[in-house]
Amino acid sequence: MSITCTKCGYEQNPDGALKCLKCMGTLPVAGTTPAEPDPTKPKATIKCSACGVENDAPARHCGQCGARLIPEQPSGPKTIKCEKCGAENDPKFKFCNQCGAKLGGSPPPPPPLITPAAKYKLVHKSTNTEIPLREGKSPIYIGRPGGSNPPDIDATRFPNSNIVSRDHASLIIEPSGEVYLEDLKGANANGTYINNYTKKLASGERQLLKDGDQIMLGIDDKVVFVFHKGRL
């Protein structure tokens, strides 16, 4: 079984290859046999967002590809903001360290209500890369780094990203569970399309996405994502 490189398309990478023999890019880890978890030890690993390898918890950089590891944020709020002076306080404080006002007078606003569990994903068509859509994040920006919003879906991970604008499009997940695609203002002439290239979304236009819709950035099938909506 050989592994195809998603970056340069080289198809002859042998079993066990971690880096592409042709372009030396990190290969997808799918197909490797994962190490058996040690039941005697609690699992303390950080998954590398760049190459997917699990690293021991204290690691700050991925042992495989060297990318910086971002530990998952604990679910609770990190700090409590003082309503009076705006200072950030340790959550275990009862009074503001800055001005002495009582902290936590009113409960923090609840996180926006989202339909439970990640039910949506995009699949990048030519590389067959799955991108689960993160819960609690809306809009989800699609583009390249350097625009006014850092992209949640960075098109530079995929081929032909040069035709994608920095702020190209966004996905809006409504509390009702409906997902809309919006062409962002400032998107260049390459445009955003759903399912066919004759209907270009106007700048700022929103379209409801159905399961299986193809989101096409620019023309010529260069960057295409398929939207999947799971059963709720």
Add this chain to the structure above:
Amino acid sequence: MLDISVKLDDGEVQANIQQPHQRFLLVETRPGVAAGSGGGEVHLNLALILDKSGSMMGSPIEQVKQAAQNIVQLLSREDRLTLVVFNHEADMVIKSEPLSKKNDIIKKIGQITSDGGTAIDKGMDMALGQMEKVNLKEYVNRAIVLTDGVNEHGNDSRCIELARDAADKGIPFSAFGFGVNWSPDLLEQVGDAGKGRMVHIGNSNDVVSLFEEEVRSASATAAKNVRFCLDCVDATIPGLRLAEINAAYVIKPQIAPVTPIKKGGGIWEFPVGDVSFDLPKSLLIQLFFPPVNEGYCNCGELYGLYDLPAKRSSNLKSGSCGIGIKGVAHHRPSVDSEVRDCIARLQIYVQQHLAEQLEGQGKTGEAVTILQDAARTALQTGQKELATILQNNATTLQSGKEITKEERIKTILQSKTTLQKGGK
């Protein structure tokens, strides 16, 4: 004498799984110190092959002449110098001779004038014929070709062939590009095939010092004709193999591909040319280890074969390093930072070349993606200058413009050069 050391990117693998393990092996040379003091015994057999075409007229040719005269002063009387100039034809200025009459030679160099076209291979051919008149084993040999233009009256593949032949005979060939109108592709291939260096002379005032540096580096040769041997004959666990493509690169001081030679009986040889004290060479080999059980498994050994420059001793063997891997029950990747940096540099180099290829095929979009990837790798490993150059190239292509020759030269040299004198 020559000491070598080896290091894997990750010396541990997951035990008991039925798949091979990709690893990178860094082979470093540590030239022994003793020969440095005995450097006086080393005799140089040097050839300068200089472009005197019309475009060199004025300050460039004068600076080059001065650089050659400076070299004559540096060399000892037992050294040998061949000097060939070329335009669309080659001309012998100094036949390989001992430097007993330095003043005559300096005078001859002063009479060189510039005119005509460019046929680099004719100059190379003539100079090599002269160099081979001595017993190459008794000398440290080095050929330097300098040009400022494209090989419009010559044959590029002949140049590369000549450089390869020279390297096979024990004459490293370095390629110097002057100004910004030469072909970086050709000179890189000449330097790579010749197992020498690729050097850019951006400013004509630097010719003298860059020539001098190259000649001093040649006199600081610690071992000639170095071949690293990966020997799996006595391996406890058989099955170690090289990557099918891009198996080995010289990684320092400049990145260059190495073609492994299969010696039969499970021995692979990697010829890397001469190794100097001032810029020791390192090699990076891409390997696949066989599936292993828990515990250390010996899969082969690595040693160097070499000749000594000062004496007539050849086919000496360095100490041998075991190549093995430790199978562990629960493998967590832990990559040696030095090897990882080497891999990153190689990745950038390979991607930069791949992007050039894609761009040449009109696949600009893919070239941009690859360049951006390379820029990101450069940034992650702290190579800010290189990252900026690569990103600028990506931006230039993206906006539909062409990368200028000057930028290309800069990019190739930056991605290729990993170790510089007085630098990192």
